Amino acid sequence: MSIDQRLQLITRNAAEIITIDELRKKLESKEKLKGYIGFEPSGLFHIGWLIWTQKVKDLVEADVNMTLLRATWHAWINDKLGGDLNLIKMAADYTVEVIKNYGVDITKLNIVDADDMVKEKDYWALVIKVAKNASLARIKRALTIMGRRAEEAEIDASKLIYPAMQVSDIFYLDLDIALGGTDQRKAHMLARDVAEKMGKKKIVSIHTPLLVGLQGGQRMSITEGMExxxxxxxxxxxxxxxxxxxxxxxxxxxxxxxxxxxxxxxxxxxxxxxxxxxxxxxxxxxxxxxxxxxxxxxxxxxxxxxxxxxxxxxxxxxxxxxxxxxxxxxxxxxxxxxxxxxxxxxxxxxxxxxxxxxxxx
Ligand SMILES: Nc1ncnc2c1ncn2[C@@H]1O[C@H](COP(=O)(O)OP(=O)(O)OP(=O)(O)O)[C@@H](O)[C@H]1O
Ligand SMILES: N[C@@H](Cc1ccc(O)cc1)C(=O)O
Missing domain, CATH: 1.10.240.10 (Tyrosyl-Transfer RNA Synthetase)
Incomplete structure (x- = not known):
């Protein structure tokens, strides 16, 4: 596949690529690129998730080495499945089963459990370094990456560790590309800014669109001035x-x-x-x-x-x-x-x- 064909496959149907020039340069540099997506296992898989699953398939077919991160600890912090780690792991197996039967060649994926990454002390050193390079206000604003509002940091302080973990995942896995829905943008922008400060590799981020609900936005509580x-x-x-x-x-x-x-x-x-x-x-x-x-x-x-x-x-x-x-x-x-x-x-x-x-x- 030529670079143009790979680029076309990687970018088709994406909501945004930050940045397309950087992506082209990375592809031209010929090194095998490393990409990832993380997901919080929750046991229910709606067809909106198939949009990023399709992009994982595109990336694998465009010869990118993709990691699928089972974000088990992140799900625990985010109170998913009542914080029951055994249930969370079962839900992660379920998600992988769906991805496989959608048609992604999972033998080409590097499937990683957050459980294993958190065993390493180097991982936690990274989390602290990332936190040292980000203001509290920025971390709070990034809470939308966990489907929460900034104010929800008040629920318990573990929530504030999550964005620094997600950025550390990117550095720990030494990635070139981070994939996620557009709601993951704040994590990726933080990773790009912190990478400069810490002298780390700067990721290209690929954001897939969010599928609208079956009501198409009718009868939703949208108020004036909402972002x-x-x-x-x-x-x-x-x-x-x-x-x-x-x-x-x-x-x-x-x-x-x-x-x-x-x-x-x-x-x-x-x-x-x-x-x-x-x-x-x-x-x-x-x-x-x-x-x-x-x-x-x-x-x-x-x-x-x-x-x-x-x-x-x-x-x-x-x-x-x-x-x-x-x-x-x-x-x-x-x-x-x-x-x-x-x-x-x-x-x-x-x-x-x-x-x-x-x-x-
Ligand atoms: N409607 C959607 N369309 C496309 N991608 C989605 C959609 N909803 C979530 N995603 C993506 O799936 C991943 C998991 O998101 P999340 O767990 O917040 O979604 P959800 O299962 O709909 O949960 P919630 O009920 O909390 O909204 C994220 O990367 C997000 O970008
Ligand atoms: N924040 C992502 C999950 C995730 C967790 C850790 C990561 O490194 C990446 C993604 C979500 O809510 O879907």
């Missing part, structure tokens, strides 16, 4: 708002029902979850989408790229119902192997039961 990041966090598909989400374990019928009920006004592309699912999850897999229609309504149409389909939709040439049916069919095809593999593992079923009974975050 763009906070609006995105409010309207995104989120496991803590189950009505906004399609989970990878949902049955075929549930997927169809949820899609049929989703926000998708005729001719409107903004915050349209159906179009976003097509753009970020279906097109990267199939490269074309067929909309099946009765001959009375113009018969079947095929689209070879997303932009073409979006244009036709905005012009009112595609009816929302036809768009939804095609989306449900393709999405179910993508989810089928994931669903099947999860069904074969009763231990995950038990974990989900336990989680849905007792855990709120």
């Amino acid at each position: 763009e990041d906070d609006i995105q966090a409010e309207i995104k598909m989120s496991k803590s708002k189950p009505e906004s989400a399609i989970f990878v374990s949902d049955s075929r019928e549930d997927v169809e029902r949820k899609i049929m009920g989703a926000y998708c006004p005729k001719g409107v592309a903004e915050n349209n979850p159906i179009l976003q699912i097509l753009k970020y999850i279906i097109f990267p897999r199939y490269n074309f989408v067929k909309i099946e229609r009765d001959i009375r309504y113009g018969g079947d149409v095929e689209f070879k790229d997303y932009e073409e389909l979006e244009r036709a939709y905005i012009e009112g040439k595609i009816h929302p119902m036809d768009l939804k049916k095609a989306t449900a069919r393709r999405l179910n095809e993508i989810l089928e192997p994931i669903r099947k593999s999860l069904e074969r593992k009763p231990e995950f079923e038990e974990m989900i039961q336990k989680i849905s009974k007792s855990v709120t975050r």
Whole structure:
């Protein structure tokens, strides 16, 4: 693959790359690049997470050495799964199983547990050095990377250690590229600034978009003067708002029902979850989408790229119902192997039961 092809694959559908020039230079330097994404295991995997999973797949295919960090200790700090580390580890296994059955070649991934990194004293020396190079105000502002507001640092002081840990993970793993949703931007900007002060390698960061929830931002509590990041966090598909989400374990019928009920006004592309699912999850897999229609309504149409389909939709040439049916069919095809593999593992079923009974975050 040429450098241009690698660059194209790495950057497609990303919300932002900081910076594209640095990425090109790194690719040109020919060294095998090291990238990562960290995730907090939580046991529930909604299709928004497939956007970054697809980017992991793109990066692996673009020959980047990817690490998947199971952020177990981070999840503990963040009160995930009641802080039960055994449950958190089981949830991490679940996530890896989903990623594998989505089609990522996990034999090419370096899968690391935060549990192992925290055994090293060098790791903690890094955490302290990072903290020495960041103001308290900056650390508090970065709490959005854990899905919390700055004020939530008051809950307990461990929350303040988390951003310094996430930045240290980047240095400890000696990375070139950090991947995450746009809500991870503050960690990556901090890592870039601190890298200069500490003489460490400066990462390029790749941020994938946040999939909007099934209500498309309708009836959400958006107030005047709210920052763009906070609006995105409010309207995104989120496991803590189950009505906004399609989970990878949902049955075929549930997927169809949820899609049929989703926000998708005729001719409107903004915050349209159906179009976003097509753009970020279906097109990267199939490269074309067929909309099946009765001959009375113009018969079947095929689209070879997303932009073409979006244009036709905005012009009112595609009816929302036809768009939804095609989306449900393709999405179910993508989810089928994931669903099947999860069904074969009763231990995950038990974990989900336990989680849905007792855990709120
Ligand atoms: N709707 C979404 N679309 C795309 N990526 C998402 C979405 N929600 C979360 N992510 C990404 O998945 C990772 C985990 O995020 P997080 O645990 O906050 O999400 P969540 O499962 O929806 O939880 P919560 O209920 O706390 O919002 C982050 O890297 C984040 O960028
Ligand atoms: N903050 C990330 C998880 C994460 C933790 C540690 C990392 O090094 C990277 C990512 C999230 O909430 O999804």
